[in-house]
Amino acid sequence: MKLIPTSLEDCFIVEPVVYKDNRGEFFESYNKRILEKALGTSLSFVQDNHSVSHKGVLRGLHFQIGSKAQAKLVRVLKGEVLDVVVDLxxxxxxxxxVFKTVLSDKKNQMLFIPAGMAHGFLSLSDDTVFLYKCDEYYDREAESGIIFNDPDLNLNWGLPSSEIILSEKDRKLPRLKDLKL
Incomplete structure (x- = not known):
C-alpha cells in the first residue's frame, strides 16, 4: 500500500498493490496494520457506509463536529466520482x-480523509457504488455540512448546477462562513 500526499495536510490517496494475471486481479483494499504504519497513527474503523448514486448525484459536503468528527477511508467499487475534501x-x-480528485473502479485508489474535514462527491456515472469506512459512528446531533456551491470555496464540480441532483437536506446546508468551527 502506497500513500500519496495531497495538497491537504494528513489527507492521502491510498494506492494498493494490485496483482494482475490471466484470472483477473487481486488487491488488499484495507489492511489496518499497513495503513496505520503508513499514516503513523492508530485507526479503528467502526462503521462502513455504502451508497449507490445515479450520474449527477452530489452527496455533501458533510462532516461531524466535536468528539464525533470522523476520519474516513473512501473508495469507488463501481463507476467514477469527483471527490472533494475541505480542511476545516x-x-x-x-x-x-480544497482538494479534488477523481476516484474510479478502474484506478482502485482510495482516499484517506482525517477527522475535521468536510467531504463530498459527485457521481460521474450511473449506478456508482461508493464505500466509506468511518472511525466514528454516525450521530445526527453532530452532523453538519457546507453547501456544494459556496461562493467562498469556488468549487467547480464540472456540471452545471441545473444538472446536479441533491437531497433536500443538502440543498439547505449553510455556507462555510456561517459555520462556527
Whole structure:
C-alpha cells in the first residue's frame, strides 16, 4: 500500500498493490496494520457506509463536529466520482483549502480523509457504488455540512448546477462562513 500526499495536510490517496494475471486481479483494499504504519497513527474503523448514486448525484459536503468528527477511508467499487475534501481544522496549515480528485473502479485508489474535514462527491456515472469506512459512528446531533456551491470555496464540480441532483437536506446546508468551527 502506497500513500500519496495531497495538497491537504494528513489527507492521502491510498494506492494498493494490485496483482494482475490471466484470472483477473487481486488487491488488499484495507489492511489496518499497513495503513496505520503508513499514516503513523492508530485507526479503528467502526462503521462502513455504502451508497449507490445515479450520474449527477452530489452527496455533501458533510462532516461531524466535536468528539464525533470522523476520519474516513473512501473508495469507488463501481463507476467514477469527483471527490472533494475541505480542511476545516483551524490549526491546520491547509485550513479552508480544497482538494479534488477523481476516484474510479478502474484506478482502485482510495482516499484517506482525517477527522475535521468536510467531504463530498459527485457521481460521474450511473449506478456508482461508493464505500466509506468511518472511525466514528454516525450521530445526527453532530452532523453538519457546507453547501456544494459556496461562493467562498469556488468549487467547480464540472456540471452545471441545473444538472446536479441533491437531497433536500443538502440543498439547505449553510455556507462555510456561517459555520462556527
Amino acid at each position: 481544522r483551524k490549526k491546520s496549515p491547509t485550513f479552508k483549502q
